[in-house]
Amino acid sequence: MSDKRSAGLLLYRRTPDGGTEVLIGHMGGPFWAGRSTGAWSIPKGEYGPEEPPLDAAHREFEEELGFPAPDGERVALGESRQANGKTVVVWAVEADLDPARVVPGTFTMEWPRGSGTLREFPEIDRVGWFAPEAAAPLLVAGQQTFLERLAEHLGGPGA
Template sequence: MTHKRSAGLLLFRRTGEGSDPGVEVLLGHMGGPLWAGRDAGGWAIPKGEYEPDETPRDAARREFTEEIGLPPPEGEYLPLGDVRLAGGKLVTIWAVEADLDPALMVPGTFSMQWPPHSGTVQEFPELDRVAWFAPAMAEIKLMPSQVPFLERLLALLKG
């Protein structure tokens, strides 16, 4: 059995001056009714699944555009490695230093039956909003399985 694979981009921007290399990361809040009431643990790195005929980096760039509706940033792609989720999915993330105005986001959508068993299919945004967070807040907001990517980025930036 082949496990699903997912790839994405963690955008970061520097906010500090001099000895304070402050940084913020861009996270997306999971869209749809199942996540509507969740804040802590309800945010994610923009990412998505890909097939074997696509490279993880190409998939990360494509998924960024699909979920945020903007072209992926150019610049140096810093590999943050992989995390295998409890369900077996392998997630690969790159960090890219870039700025982005959350107001420009045009979210991609998915369809699901809602309410359950109603026979009614509705469209929902994959991410209903994006926002910049300092690391301490990002750690609270992020889905726990994705926190290692944040920790790896911070370690990388500290040198």
């Protein structure tokens, strides 16, 4: 099992019809390019023992989306262990954001594998607002629980 930890922010907004939408991002790079189900994530990233998790969540939000985390109350949604063993901790923040303004951070990896060629890819190649029931199958399985916890906080499923 991994002892890696990630922290992130789950933005949510109220819709005119009284519903809720959450902001999630499609993971960038060649492994995720042709996938949708289970290929989206809450903006998050790894942190070490010297960095407070909420500070890491703010830093990673800015690194992945290209601008500072929005103001607003941080609602702790707790932790979840993903299939890869990584523990993820998430806070919800009520805020609006235009996905067209996102300027994703990048990472470098050898691609194709074994080629010796290093290529740069966006950490998140697109973001979007989704109703929680539409977001759930898109998210990696270990993060779906945060949608349930957000609904509980807001007063019930689909709140």
